[in-house]
Amino acid sequence: MRTLRTAATAALIASLAACGGATSGAGEESEPSAGPKGTVNLAINPWVGYEANAAVIAHLLEKELGYTVEKKELKEEIAWQGFETGEVDAIVENWGHADLKKTYIEQKKVAVDVGPTGNKGTIGWYVPQWMVDEHPDITDWNNLNKYAALFKTSESKGKGQFLAGDPSFVTNDAALVKNLKLDYTVVYSGSEAAIIKAAQQASAQKKPLLFYFYEPQWLFAKEKYVRVKLPAYKTGCDADPKKVACDYPDYVLDKIASKKFADANSTAYQLIKNFTWTNDDQNLVSDYITNQGMTPEKAAEKWAAEHEATWKPWIR
C-alpha cells in the first residue's frame, strides 16, 4: 500500500508541477483506498468517554459494514480543522462548542450536525464524597466561603483553591469565582490527567479538593464525588462569558460530520447518524478500557457482543 501511495504521490507532484499549484489536501488519502468499501476517518478527542463512542462505532464499521477505520488522535480544535482539509470525517462526541459550529458549519459550510449521541453531559464543581460526609452543607455554593480555609494550598495565594480542568474544555470558572464573590483562587491544572490524579489523591489521602469535573466519566465507577450546587442555570445566563453567575447547563452531546462525508450518504454515515446510546452504555465501555485494562477494540467487541439489540437498529 505504502509503495503504491509513494508512487501515486510522485505522479501527483509531477502532474501538479505541470498544471498549477497543489491544494492543501493533495497527497492525502482522500480516495477510498483500503477495505472493500473505503476508509472512514474518525477523530479521537482526548478523553476516554469519547474513545468509547469511537471504539464501538469503529468496531461496527469494520466488522459489520466492511469499512476501514482510520483513528486520528486530535484535540477538539484541531479535529474541527480536519473537516476543512478532508482529514477528518466525523467527531462522535461534541460538547457544545457554539463558536466552532458557527465557524465550520455556518460560515465555512464544511461540517454538518448529525444529531445527539444520546449521552447527557454534565459539567460542574465537585468535591470528594468524604467531605460531604463531614460537612453536609458544603454542596451549597453559599457555604463555600465558610469552608475556603479548608481548600488552601501553596498555589492559592491565601484563599481557597479551585482546581480548573484541561484548557480545551468549556469553562467559566474564573468568572464564576469573581461574580459569585467567592474567596477562591482558580488554579489551572492544565490537563485532564492532572485533575484526575488530584481527584484520586483527594479521596486516597482525604485531602480537601474543589474541582472542575464532568460526567459521564470513568472515574465515577471507582470513587464517589459530589456536585456542588451553583445558582441554577437559566437559558441565556451564560451569554456573556464575563458576567456568568450560574451553573453549567446540561449538555446534549452530539455528533458532527464533514459536509463531504454527509453528502456521500454512505452506510457508514448512516451508522454514525443513527448511533445513540445511554450514559450507562458509555460508562460500561469506558470502564472496560480504563479499569479492566482492555484495548478500545477489545472493549467495543465485548460490548457489541452483549448488546446486539442496542446496535442492530443503527445499521438498518
Add this chain to the structure above:
Amino acid sequence: MTATVPPPALRSGRVTPTAGEVAAVGRRRRPWRRLWAVVLGVVTVAAYVVFRTEGATEDGDAAAFRFFDGVRDWVDANRDSSPVFLYGINYVRLGVRLLVDAVQAALSGLGFAGLVAAITGLGVVLAGWRTGLLALGGFLAFAVLGLWEQSVDTLVLTVSAVLLSVAIGVPLGVLAARVRWVGAALRPVLDVMQILPTFAYLAPMTLLFLIGEPAAVIATMIYAVPATIRITALGIGEVSPSAVEAATALGSTRWQLLRKVRLPMARPTIVLAVNQTIMLALSMVVITALIDAPGLGQNIVSALQRVNVGAAFDAGLAIVILAVVLDRITTNAARRVRRSLSIRGGIGVGIAVVAAAFIPLGSADLPAYSFAAPVNDAVGWIELHWYDVTEGLKNGISAGVLDPLETVLVTSPWWLFVAAVAAFGTLISGWRAAAVAAPAAAGLAGLGLWQHSMQTLATVLVAIVLTMLIGVATGVVCARHDRLATALRPVLDAAQTMPSFVYLLPAVALFGASRFTAIVAAVIFAVPPVVRLVERGLRDVPPAVVEAARSAGSTPRQLLWKVQLPMARGGLLLAANQGIVMVLAMVVVGGLVGAGALGYDVVAGFSQRELFGQGLAAGLAIVLLGIVLDRLTQGFHDSKGPRR
C-alpha cells in the same frame, strides 16, 4: 560506552576554557566592578520599595494576541487559493510526505527479522561488536514489550526528520563557518529556534502543514536542525589551518579544498552533529503525537488519559532504548570513523540482512513482557505513602522561596525591571549583551504578558538554582568516585531521554497540581547535562595541579573548594548556561501540571481557537525570557566581556 552529550552543550560552539585561561581571566578582574554591583543593588532595592505596584492583571486582549489571531484567520481562508500555499507550502508538505512514505516503505519492507538484522549489522560495521549486540538486544526488546510497530513508526519519523536536518543543516553549517555574514545572520535565528517551546510551534505547524506526519517531521526538524548547523560549523571551523595552507600551496581550488580537506577532516564532528540531531529529534517526535503523528508518543499520550503510568512507562522505556542504541552507534562510529570501514564486512552484513528479511519470524513470536503492572504497583505505593513528606517539601519551598520571589518580580514596575536588566547586564556581560537583554525584557511587557512572564521567571529561577545545587553536588561526587559515575551513567541517560510525560503523573500525585511539580519535572530533565559538564570540568583539572595542592598539605575539602572548583569554573558556568536552556524548555510542560502562567498560556493556545494568539505570544515571551537569562549570564562565563 559514552554518555549522551547534552544536546545544547555545543550550542554556540563555546568550548570549555582551559584552566590556564580561567586563571588568567580571574586575575584580570577589576575591583571597581564589585563596588558598582553593590551601588546598583542598593539603588534597585530602593527603587523597588518606592515604585512597587499592585501587580497588573492580564486582560487577555493585547494587540499582539489579535495580530496572531488575524494571521491565523488569513491562513485558514487562503490555504487553497494563495500562491504562497499553492506553489510553496503545499509542495513542501507533499515532498515531506513522499520522504516519510519512502522511509516507511524501506523500513517496513525489511520485515521484523530483516530490520533487526539491519540495525545489528549497522552497529557491527560502524561501531563494533559490542554496539552491534546492544542494538540487537534493544530492537528485540521492542518486540518483547509488544511495541514493535509503534517503535518502527517512531524510527521512521526520526529518520525522516534527521535526513532532512542533515540535508539542510550540513550545507548551512559549512556556509556559516566559511562565510562570515551567514554565520552572524544565522546565530540569533538558531537561538530562537532552540528556546522556542515545542508546543508553541505545534499549533502554527498544523496551520501551515495540517495534521499528520509532514507537520510532525517539519516540527521535529525545526527543533533538531540548529544542532546540526552549529556542530557542523564548529567542526569546519576547527580544521587545522596548516592543513588548509598545505593544500592551498599544492594548488587546490576552493571546491577541492572543501571536498578533499575540510569535510574529511571535520568528519568526526559532523558525525557528532548527526548524533545530536538524532537525540533531539527523538525527544520531539514524542510530542508530535499531539498532532496525530504515529508511534510511541501515541501510546504515552493515551496512557496519560487513562492515568496509567505503567503503560506510559513501557513506551517511555522503548524510547530510551531507541535513544541509547542510536546514540551508541553514532558516537562509537564517530570515534572509529578515521579507520576505513571494511568493505568486505559491509558486503557480508548486507547479504545477512537480505537473508534475514526472508526469515518468517514476526515480532509476535517473541515472549512478551510488560512493566505496566509492577510499575503501577510501585507508583501506587509511593503515591500513598510518601505524600505527607512531599507535601511538606512543596509547601516549604513554595512559601519560603517561590512566593516571596514571585511577589517581588510581579510587583516591580516593568520599567524598573528593564532598567535593572540593562544595568546589571552592562556590569556583568558588557554593554553589548545588555543592549540585547534590555529590549528583550521590555518586549515581555510589549506582548501584554508581563505578569505571567514574571511568575514564570520566578519558577524558572528556583528550578535553575535547585538544578545547579543537585547537579554540582552529584557531579563532584561522580568526579571522585569512578564506580559511582559508571553506575549513574545509565540513570542519567534515562532521565534525559525518558519523555517527561511519563513521570508527570506521579509528580502530580505527590506534589499536587502546582508550580513545584513543574519545578520537579524541570530539575529531572536539566540535572543530567549539568552533572556531566561538572564532572568533565573537574576531571579536566590537570592532575599535576591536584598533586601539587595535595603535597602542599591541602585537605580534600580545601582541594575541592580552593583548587578544583575554581579551576573548573569554565565547566561549571557552561553547565549553568545549559541548565537555563533545559529548564526553559520545560516551562510549557509545567503548564500541563498546574504551574499556570506562560506555560499554561501556550497549552491553552494550542487547545482553544480563541486563545491561539495569546498562546503564540506566550511562546515568544518564553524565548525573550531565555534571551534575557542567557545574555545576563554569558558574562559570568566569559569575563572578558561580550563573547560576540
